[in-house]
Amino acid sequence: MGADVINAYKSIQFLIDLQMPRFGSSAEKMKVINDVAVRCRISMRTRPSLIEGSISKARILITGAVGDAEALSVCEVVEEMIQQKLQVLCSVIRTEEEARSSIPYASYVVVVLSRGLLREPHFAMIMLESYLQFKGWGGSTPGGSRSRSMTLRGSDRGTEFVTVTADTRFEFPSMDFYHEIATSGLGMGEEVGRKLEKIYRSLLQMLALPLTPHGSKGLIEKQIHEICAKFPRYKDGMKGLEMDERADLLVDAAEAADGNASDVSASMDFGFARIISGGYQSGQGSAGYLGHILEGSDSIVSVENEHAAWVSVKEDESQEGECEQEISQYF
Numbered sequence: 001m002g003a004d005v006i007n008a009y010k011s012i013q014f015l016i017d018l019q020m021p022r023f024g025s026s027a028e029k030m031k032v033i034n035d036v037a038v039r040c041r042i043s044m045r046t047r048p049s050l051i052e053g054s055i056s057k058a059r060i061l062i063t064g065a066v067g068d069a070e071a072l073s074v075c076e077v078v079e080e081m082i083q084q085k086l087q088v089l090c091s092v093i094r095t096e097e098e099a100r101s102s103i104p105y106a107s108y109v110v111v112v113l114s115r116g117l118l119r120e121p122h123f124a125m126i127m128l129e130s131y132l133q134f135k136g137w138g139g140s141t142p143g144g145s146r147s148r149s150m151t152l153r154g155s156d157r158g159t160e161f162v163t164v165t166a167d168t169r170f171e172f173p174s175m176d177f178y179h180e181i182a183t184s185g186l187g188m189g190e191e192v193g194r195k196l197e198k199i200y201r202s203l204l205q206m207l208a209l210p211l212t213p214h215g216s217k218g219l220i221e222k223q224i225h226e227i228c229a230k231f232p233r234y235k236d237g238m239k240g241l242e243m244d245e246r247a248d249l250l251v252d253a254a255e256a257a258d259g260n261a262s263d264v265s266a267s268m269d270f271g272f273a274r275i276i277s278g279g280y281q282s283g284q285g286s287a288g289y290l291g292h293i294l295e296g297s298d299s300i301v302s303v304e305n306e307h308a309a310w311v312s313v314k315e316d317e318s319q320e321g322e323c324e325q326e327i328s329q330y331f
Contacts, residue, residue, distance in 0.1 A: 022069040026076065026092075057105045058091035059244055060231065064112030064166075066094045067122040071114045074166045074213045078112060081224045086234050088241070094122065099129040104251045107233050107244065108160050113208055114167035118177070118200060124186050127199045162230045163208040172204060 018035055021028045037044045062079045065071035075092045083090040093099050103109070109130070117123055173181075178197050185193030209230070211223050234240040 023072065057248070058089045058102055059106060059234070060088060060090040060108045060110065061093050061102055061106045062090060062110045062112065063093040063123065063126050065114050065117040065120045065123055066092070067120050068114070068116065071112065071117070074114070074211070075112050077213065078110065078164070078211070078224070078227070081221070082228060085224060085228055086231065088234050093126055096125040096129040099126045100133070103130060103133045103159070105244070105248060106159055107240070108162060108231055110227070111161060111163045111203060112211070113163055113165045113170045115169040115171070117170065118173060119186065121186060124196060128192065128195060131195050131199055161203065161206065162227070163203065163206045164211050164227060165208040166211040166213055173200065
């Protein structure tokens with residue numbers, strides 16, 4: 001028996017190693033998994049892909065202690081299982097740059113709580129970016145809610161935050177911790193620290209849903225089902241995606257304006273955007289499509305002349321007059 005064990009260990013030394021890039025991209029990890037399957041002569045089912053590699057327009061974002069390999073793996077499992085169940089594009093956010101480009105298009109942000117999360121600099125930077133993107137951080141969460149809705153600055157898209165506890169060792173912060181964060185900002189200074197304290201307090205007022213990464217497959221699937229119940233927008237998949245597309249039009253117009261795009265100009269101070277229709281007749285082309293998509297929403301939509309269209313987003317009755325600005329564009 002002992003000799004067999006020794007011979008087995010000797011044989012292992014001559015096997016070809018496959019390196020798993022734990023901090024690599026999903027595509028890099030999937031390549032290694034496919035290699036393992038080939039070497040083990042295992043037939044793998046083709047995984048359905050929802051716009052492979054796309055982050056910018058993911059509808060459900062997942063983040064956590066992404067600087068820790070184990071916590072990152074849990075985030076990726078959550079991403080994969082939610083995406084398969086809902087057939088909605090999901091993405092793990094690892095950097096503030098990814099957060100900046102993806103948050104405007106997201107309807108939900110899932111924060112996976114694990115040990116050391118609140119001291120993790122990557123997570124802190126992602127949350128600080130969300131602070132810039134959203135209005136509504138701070139204050140209390142009514143009724144011990146399991147989610148918190150934020151509204152994007154310059155938009156009417158409501159994005160909900162959902163927290164998930166995936167580590168029994170996660171410790172909810174004490175008053176001393178909040179004081180430390182407020183004064184030091186994890187080494188980034190007091191001004192940043194005050195923002196972080198506000199974000200963390202607001203985030204941790206929500207009741208977190210449980211997730212047991214080391215549990216049985218059945219238990220994990222049941223917990224993912226309960227997490228997915230916090231995404232009512234996608235209960236009827238097509239209806240939720242249509243709502244996303246309508247909201248995307250305004251986000252795209254705003255981003256194009258910020259980039260000084262030649263074919264779209266916008267004044268978000270007035271909730272106003274002008275979409276050049278490329279010379280199509282009134283009510284047709286891109287302008288007509290925009291009007292068709294937004295018709296029936298809470299927006300005021302007007303398509304004017306054969307060259308240009310304007311859309312004003314009314315946040316309240318007082319803004320209607322402010323949005324009426326003269327437009328002239330000739331081709």
